[in-house]
Amino acid sequence: MVTTGQIFRGAGRTMRAIDREAKRSQARRVAYERAAQKVALLEEAEDAFHQYEVMIGQLVGAHRIPFFAVDWDARAQAVHLDFPEPQTEKESAARRRYESYRPNWFERTFGLAKTANAKLEAAILTSADEEASAHAAECDAVRTANADIEFAKRMVALDRDAIVSTVNNISGLGDLPFCLEALDLFFTSDDEVVARVDGLDVEDMPTQSITLLQSGKASIRALSQARILELHQANICSSALRIGMELLRVIPIASVEVVMETDMLDPATGHIESLPVLSVKIARQAIQSLSLERTEAPAVVQRLGAEMVWNSRRGFQPIADG
Numbered sequence: 658m659v660t661t662g663q664i665f666r667g668a669g670r671t672m673r674a675i676d677r678e679a680k681r682s683q684a685r686r687v688a689y690e691r692a693a694q695k696v697a698l699l700e701e702a703e704d705a706f707h708q709y710e711v712m713i714g715q716l717v718g719a720h721r722i723p724f725f726a727v728d729w730d731a732r733a734q735a736v737h738l739d740f741p742e743p744q745t746e747k748e749s750a751a752r753r754r755y756e757s758y759r760p761n762w763f764e765r766t767f768g769l770a771k772t773a774n775a776k777l778e779a780a781i782l783t784s785a786d787e788e789a790s791a792h793a794a795e796c797d798a799v800r801t802a803n804a805d806i807e808f809a810k811r812m813v814a815l816d817r818d819a820i821v822s823t824v825n826n827i828s829g830l831g832d833l834p835f836c837l838e839a840l841d842l843f844f845t846s847d848d849e850v851v852a853r854v855d856g857l858d859v860e861d862m863p864t865q866s867i868t869l870l871q872s873g874k875a876s877i878r879a880l881s882q883a884r885i886l887e888l889h890q891a892n893i894c895s896s897a898l899r900i901g902m903e904l905l906r907v908i909p910i911a912s913v914e915v916v917m918e919t920d921m922l923d924p925a926t927g928h929i930e931s932l933p934v935l936s937v938k939i940a941r942q943a944i945q946s947l948s949l950e951r952t953e954a955p956a957v958v959q960r961l962g963a964e965m966v967w968n969s970r971r972g973f974q975p976i977a978d979g
Contacts, residue, residue, distance in 0.1 A: 702875035709867040715835040716862070717891035720898035720957070721950045726941070727827070729909045732809035738799040743792045747784035755781055813909055815848050820908055828903045836896035851914040852904060855931060856896050858920040859889045859972060886972040893917050893935055893973070894954035897963075901939035902949075912940040919973060934973040937963035 755777035760770035811819040821842065824830065830840060835857070843851040862885045868876045880888075897915045904913045917935040922928070937958045947957065958965065966974040 702873060703869060705875050706867050706869040709863075712835075712863070713888075716857075716888060717895050717954065719833060719836050719895045720902065720954055721895075721952070722899075722902070724902055724906065724944050724949070726906050727909075729809045729812040733806060733813045735802075735806050735809075737803050737806060740799050741792065741795045744788050745785075747788055748781060751777070751780040751784040815908075815910070817844055820850070823907045824904065828907045830900065830903050833896075833899065833903075835892070836899055840900065848910075849912070849914065850904065850908060850910055851916065852900055853916045853933075854896065854900055854918060856893050856917045856919050856934075857889070859885065860920075862888045862892065883969045886967075886969060889919075889972060890967050891954050893919065894958045894963075894965075897935055897937055898939065898944075898949070898954055898957060901937070902944060905939065905941050905944060911942070912938055914938050921973065921975065923975070932975040933978045934967075934976060935963055935965045936976060937961050937965075 755774070758773065758777055760773065764770045764773060808819060812823065824842065830837070836854075838855040838857075840855070841853045843853065845851065864880055864885065866878050866880055868878070870876050897917050901913050901915045904910075915935075915937055916933050918931045918933050920929050920931055921934070923930045923932060935958065939961060943961060949957070955967075964976050966976060968974075
């Protein structure tokens with residue numbers, strides 16, 4: 658595994674790839690608190706229990722999804738489309754109708770020929786406009802398809818600007834409020850990708866649980882400190898896996914290094930700082946071979962050889978950074 662120090666000494670370029678709606682994410686993360694506070698006001702305690710269960714699932718099960726990767730190679734090998742020729746069949750037909758028009762006795766007698774001619778002339782213009790619009794739309798479609806092919810070629814070549822654009826616009830990283838606040842992408846001199854992630858803090862974890870009693874009422878109980886620390890570990894590990902999966906899904910690379918940070922007391926300074934607590938290299942082949950829908954995140958990252966120091970009494974401890 659490439660160490661964090663080796664990664665960042667070899668980084669050729671750094672870009673802010675994800676930094677979306679941190680405050681709104683915070684509001685979403687604490688939705689369970691509002692549910693707990695309002696449970697007494699709910700007509701059905703089952704609603705509060707369901708909200709709590711969903712929130713816990715988002716915290717510790719973000720990695721439990723099928724893995725499907727974008728096939729950039731197939732897209733890059735697609736054949737460029739030719740631009741279509743303009744079509745004038747409708748306009749020509751309308752012009753023939755205009756040129757062949759001969760007013761009948763009734764139209765001549767009541768002065769309707771002028772109106773009929775005007776309608777036929779208008780039909781020529783309308784037909785020409787319709788065909789021009791259709792041709793422009795077809796050209797736009799061809800232009801878009803060819804641009805997609807060229808973009809896919811850039812992705813296969815690991816063009817860094819293309820990668821950042823893809824991560825921002827195609828990946829699901831911006832929709833994971835229970836996983837990260839911000840993410841930085843780094844590229845090593847060997848074209849390896851490293852994600853340094855500002856993960857959730859232990860203070861973001863639930864402090865209460867909601868259970869549904871046989872009577873139909875909801876029971877709210879305080880979580881033990883050990884349970885809170887377990888949730889934090891599961892969240893950090895699940896977040897690392899999901900972020901790695903999202904990057905591997907949209908970037909044609911064999912593996913990605915994910916470094917998770919969280920706020921904690923720096924023993925060297927005595928201040929609360931964002932420090933690395935997990936470093937794991939996630940390989941595409943390994944992810945494809947795992948049934949992540951049924952796995953616990955801490956066990957998976959340990960199986961992948963992650964660097965992590967955690968215990969049930971103190972929670973995470975900082976790992977070496979450089």
